[in-house]
Amino acid sequence: MTDNSNANPPISTTALTAPLGATLDALRAALGDEAVRVGDEIGERALTDWTRHAPTRPAALLLPRSTEDVSRALAICHAACQPVVPQGGMTGLAGGAIARANDIALSLERLTGIEEIDAASAALTVRAGTTLQTAQEAAAQAGFELALDLGARGSCQIGGNLATNAGGNRVIQSGTARDQVLGLEVVLANGDVLTSLGKMVKNNTGYDLKHWFIGSEGTLGIITRAVLRLHPQRAARHTALVALDGYDAAVNLLRRLSTRFGNDIGAFEIMWPDFYEFGVKLTGARSPFNGSHLLYALIEHASFDASDNGERFSAALTDALEQGAIRDAVIAQSVADARALWAIRECTAEFPVRLDAINFDVSLPISVIGEFVERCRSALNERWPGNESYFFGHIGDSNLHVTVDGHSIPGVDHHAVYAFVYEMLGPLHGSVSAEHGIGLLKREFLPISRSPAELAAMAAIKHALDPHGILNPGKLF
Amino acid sequence: MTDNSNANPPISTTALTAPLGATLDALRAALGDEAVRVGDEIGERALTDWTRHAPTRPAALLLPRSTEDVSRALAICHAACQPVVPQGGMTGLAGGAIARANDIALSLERLTGIEEIDAASAALTVRAGTTLQTAQEAAAQAGFELALDLGARGSCQIGGNLATNAGGNRVIQSGTARDQVLGLEVVLANGDVLTSLGKMVKNNTGYDLKHWFIGSEGTLGIITRAVLRLHPQRAARHTALVALDGYDAAVNLLRRLSTRFGNDIGAFEIMWPDFYEFGVKLTGARSPFNGSHLLYALIEHASFDASDNGERFSAALTDALEQGAIRDAVIAQSVADARALWAIRECTAEFPVRLDAINFDVSLPISVIGEFVERCRSALNERWPGNESYFFGHIGDSNLHVTVDGHSIPGVDHHAVYAFVYEMLGPLHGSVSAEHGIGLLKREFLPISRSPAELAAMAAIKHALDPHGILNPGKLF
Structure with missing residues (x-):
């Protein structure tokens, strides 16, 4: 039916057109000697991510100080057909930032800092190497909330968060990392800089370039700056642990609470008994329920209304109990109570050890x-x-x-x-x-979730934006 | 600095490789005679959009009945290098769906209907030719709200809404059309079908293809089906008209109300005095204020709480008045009151006549x-x-x-x-x-908002996904 003109060959990097030594010389001349590290000058951090998978020392580690540095570095590597692996906080869980021995790693760790907070526009402009926590704190200081949060906040970087479309703790309320982005600056494989740092919610002027790069795991370009959307801070939080009769009851409760509270429902974490009982055991907590149940939900209600004392949330759970929609519920009466309930869910922190x-x-x-x-x-x-x-x-x-x-x-x-x-x-x-994300570790399983036509379209796009295949080769595809 | 390997030549369609007559014969054989209209068989609706710009009868109008029909039609046109202009409800305001005399128009009007409402997943699967209003009604009947609404709702189609990333009345609360999409089915220029009809909020498996097509104005593929996100219905609405001292006061009020009510603020429409006074005159309304002010804001508060009687909203405005943040305010006491206030803002309906x-x-x-x-x-x-x-x-x-x-x-x-x-x-x-959107009418102004590097990247992607340049040529670029 089709002539398959979109069906590109598998992604691979073009053969080097310059020896590594010559490329490193050009990089030193462009970025300064001190920004091009080799051998033992490369710290342990650059070797692998939080999976600890296959630690590998790359051929070199670049430490650019500006978007222009990143542009110069990529132009040189593009001309030489030299593979480049972008690195952020190295907190990934799919091996997406692990370089091979002949790759050059490019770390964004020196591109740090908040460039601007525009309170009227509710927008924060940040450099890619800034940690998520630094960005969160800057937003909070300006009276806003950055609606992206994950366990790695102290180490992970905004550039990596966007390149992997990170999820985390507030997705039910405010979406993934993608949904926080108003504008983006990206350096393409050939060094061209796309600066689309608009602060506008509505902007239909051709293809929305930011969405090409968010979630592309460093295979289409290197993110250097971003404009993030700021949200108002929520003023009151209430936490409940609910016992349920099974999965259908959980979905019904989710719909019931959403109808009543919209996206003031800030967490809806489900635990099957295997997990719940293990969590109770691991944390040494005492289950607040008598006996065991088929399913447990940890629910957070977060309201903008500072005077909200949780009565409406409590009443909704009482109604659900009286109508047989839930089996039991406890509502945290203090911050300490809430932490004790969350501790069960967060027992996953012990998983790597236990x-x-x-x-x-x-x-x-x-x-x-x-x-x-x-x-x-x-x-x-x-x-x-x-x-x-x-x-x-x-x-x-x-x-x-x-x-x-x-x-x-x-x-x-x-x-x-x-x-x-x-x-x-x-x-x-x-x-x-x-x-x-897919990174290195889930690559072989990608065809379970994506059709041959989808994979061919992705390959066509990859080929269009990175014709020599230098950006993060061996990842995703 | 760069070798410009991404800088494609300007987008143009490859010369026809088959005469129009032969292409029409192939289309008739593939879709049935009755689905290929020419000359006077083509209704007036296909000639131009709501701008009434340059009505033109295309060489043919295709009326496919299925995704497979669209695929067959595009495969034939791709092979012949025959330009194709996708058409939805023809309610666009940028000339994006107007065909030229030698183009073949392809209308989605027969691809209609709701395929599924999955209440547990809060997702609605719909065919591209379905009107927005039909989709809204189906969502409402299932107890949900489709958070996309615009004046053309009775005529515009979901496919066109997504192809242009429509905005409309609820963007401040729920985002643009893009933000409503969970999954998408698209037919590429060569007839390949990308079926990405997932219902998942989180899905990081390679490039998020739906975002490549949303807002691309029919230049990268033809949308045939979509999975849209459903929201809970809001239960109580309150409307106020506020008089302000100027633009800074308006921004401060927006931030003040957002902090207090989050995205329960469902409209924040600003009118400068020129507009406001003209609106009052046109509608024969009486301004509820004594004297004139520097700026007016029409504000809607929409809560999920059915028992919300508007007291908190009213109190917030009273606080603002007492603190000198606003000059005056009236709150609608009835639906009729609210309509009268909205009538001033909606006087734009009279603009084409007056x-x-x-x-x-x-x-x-x-x-x-x-x-x-x-x-x-x-x-x-x-x-x-x-x-x-x-x-x-x-x-x-x-x-x-x-x-x-x-x-x-x-x-x-x-x-x-x-x-x-x-x-x-x-x-x-x-x-x-x-x-x-850009369509035909804003094409020459696109470089005001997009850099040469951005335009080159767009052209590279256009070339990758539509190498013969058959999809909606002359639009956007």
Whole structure:
């Protein structure tokens, strides 16, 4: 039917047109000797990300100080067909910023600082190497909230957050990293600088270039600056832990609370009993419920109204209880109470120490997550009897996490578990990555979530913007 | 510095490789005779859009019944290098769907209907030719709200809304059309079908293809289906008209109300006195204020709480009045009251009849809109003394509208007025199109808002996805 003129060959980097030594000389001349590190001058931080996967010392590490430096560096590498791997805070969980031995890594760590806070426009202009926490604090100081938050906030960088379209804690309320971006500056593979730092919510002047680069994992360009949207601060927060009869009850409760509170519902974290009971055990907490239940939801209500004392939220849960929509509920009466409830959900911080964790970050239509969990658990039990697995997720964002403990199935091949679970997503139109991205580690599973036509279109776009294939080769594709 | 390998030649369609007659024969064989209209079989609707600009009968009008039909049609036209102009409800205001005499128009009007409402996932799957109003009604019937609304709702189609990233009435609350999309199906120029109909909020599996097509005005692919996000319905609405001391006071009030009510502020429409007084005159309304003021804001508060009687909103305005932040305010006490207030803002419906309207739909950082209005008014008065011009806008969305009445400056060349006002945007980093798009009519002004590097990147992508340049040629670029 088609002539396949969009079907590009697999992405690969063109053969070097200059030896590495000559490229490094050109880079030193352009950026200064001190900005081009090799061998032992390259710190441990540049070798791998938070997965600790395959630490590798790149051929060189570039430390540009400006957008112009990044532009000069890429123009040189483009001409030489020299692969370049952009690096941010190295907190990724998919190996997306790990360089190979012949790659040049380019760290944004010196491109830091808040350039401007425009309070009237509710917009913050920031350089890519700034940590998320620094940006959050600047927003807070100006009386606003940056609606992006994740555990790695102290180390991860805005550029990396945007390049991977990070998710995190507030997606149900304010969307992913993508939804926080008003403007973006990107350096293309050939060194061209696209400066689209507009602060406007509405701007229909040709293709919306920022969306090409957000979530492209450094394969189409290197983000150097961004204009982020600022939100008003929420003034009152109330936390509840709810016991439920099962997944359908959880979805009904989510809809019921959304109808009543809109996006004042700031968290809706679901824990299946395997996870909940393990969390209680790990944290040494006491479950506030008598007996056990089929499902637990940790819910946060966050209101702009400083005088909101939580009565409406409490009344909504009381109604739900009286109508049989939920089994039980406790509402935190203090910040300490709320922290104790959150501690159960956040027991995942202990996973790397306590488990041989085989982690999944998948997404599915909200309507089928419950069914998937049941199918997945049965299939795991049949395939690996005695496995200990934990199911939990941000279901308002359609995001499910599963952790299988490798210790519980001695000698198991982690890769076999990954393949087994990912394969189950296909028929339910699920995604092999909700928020962590594809990077290096999920590359082989991408075709489960993307059709050949989609992959061909991505390759055509990659080829158009990075014809020599120098940007983050071997990632995503 | 760069070797410009991304700088493609200007976009143009490759010369026909088959005569039109042969292409039409192939289209008839593929879609059926009845789906290929020529000459007088083509209704008036296909000739131009709501601008009534240059009505033109295309060489043929295709009426596909399915995604497969669209795919077959494009594969044939791609092979023949035959230009194709996608058409929706023809309600555009930039000439983006007007075909030339040798183009083939392709109307989505038969691809209609809601395919599914998944209440648990809060997602609606709809075919591209469905009118916005039909989709809104289906959402409402299922107890949800589709957060996209615009005046053309009865005629405009979802496909066109997404292809142009429509704005409309609820952007301050829920974003533009782009923000409503969870999944998209698109047919590429060569007939390849990209079916990305996921319902997930979080989905980081390679490039997020839907964003490449939303707002691309039919130049990169033809949208055939979409999965739209559903929102809970708001239960209580309160409307106020506020008199202000000037633009800074308006921005302060917007921030004050946002801090207190978040995105329960559902409209924040600013009217400068020229507009307000004309609106009062046109509608025969009586201004609720004694004397005149420097600026007026029409504000809507929309809450999810059915028991919200407007007291908090009223109290916020009373506080503002007592603190000198506003000059005066009236709050609608009934639906009829609210309608009377909205009638002043909606006097624009009379503009086509009463004025020789030269309309602008621009956007600027919220912080500089006031300055732009003053500069623009002075410059217009200096250049065309006696001109009657009206300034108003959705400032929460950074969107300003200006209408200059050509009757007030007899013999004026409309194009000269357009060029004069658009040129003033450049230094303030404004955009020549906030929500209407570029289409045919703003094409020459696009470089005011986009750099050569941005335009080159757009051209590279256009070339990658539509190598023969058949999709909506002459638009956008």
